[in-house]
Amino acid sequence: MTSMPSTDPRTVVVRYVTAVAEGDLATVVASFAEDATWTYPGDLPLSRVWRGRSAIIDDFLGGVGSLFAPDGAPQVTLTNCLADGDQVVAEWTAVGTAANGRRYDNLCLGIFTVRDGLITAVREYTDTQHVERSLFGGAESPEPAAPVSW
Template sequence: MTTSSAESPSNDPPSRDVHHEGAGKEHPLGPQGRRRPLRRGRPRRDAQVVIDSFAEDARWLYPGSLPISLLRDSREAIVNDFLGSMSRRLDPTAQVVIELINTFADGEQVLAEWISKATAANGAVYDNNCAGVCTVRDAKITSVTQYADSHHVAATLFAQD
């Protein structure tokens, strides 16, 4: 989701996490209609912002028939089992870029559209358009249903399985 941090100094080793430029402060998913790239940043700060964006009892559904397609029903499961397991499928030396394309909100409901770009651990190029239907209460994400090109996910991130 969104975080904010400065670019790593040039003498820092490359980091695998994602930097979210221009993040909105009032809403965990940022201002509506604002296009912004999300790039590498400082690992601990970005990770904590992502963790803090979710309610403790948040739910994340990734529908489909992939190994990652199931319902996670806690912040811990979202961060460790889903997001953590996906990062292990990526090349740790390559840049990860997430570009938020649009957000649309109506009350607690938010639709977020983004593009995820990375290099898979097997060397394949991962470039996927995604959307998430989210519920946000008290400035915390309480639920997400994520949609993506599952054929592309299977072909790039799960090709060796």
């Protein structure tokens, strides 16, 4: 007898992030409700509310892949996950090599809403300045200022 996947919100999010890390596209797709939304912050080409499973999977997540070198896809590691009811806060790292050769090493946080075993909304928080510099070729960070001596 095949068991049904758990609909517990924390389990759903852990399963989703693990599927991303393992490249399990079928599980990634199956994790989202048809009318899910993903809000990505900032003023980058990726910044907006992505509406619908197809837009999230094909356009947003699929589009991000093209920003990385062929052998530089980001390695995703779940570092923390907290749940309260249908809200789950997940923190993960993503480390890879951008198509432009720059190192991508970012800490990300998502607030997931899970209903009936499916992700219905994600609000992601990340260092968008790092995303702009590493993935979109923005200016490198300036040298840190000399410490102030009192």
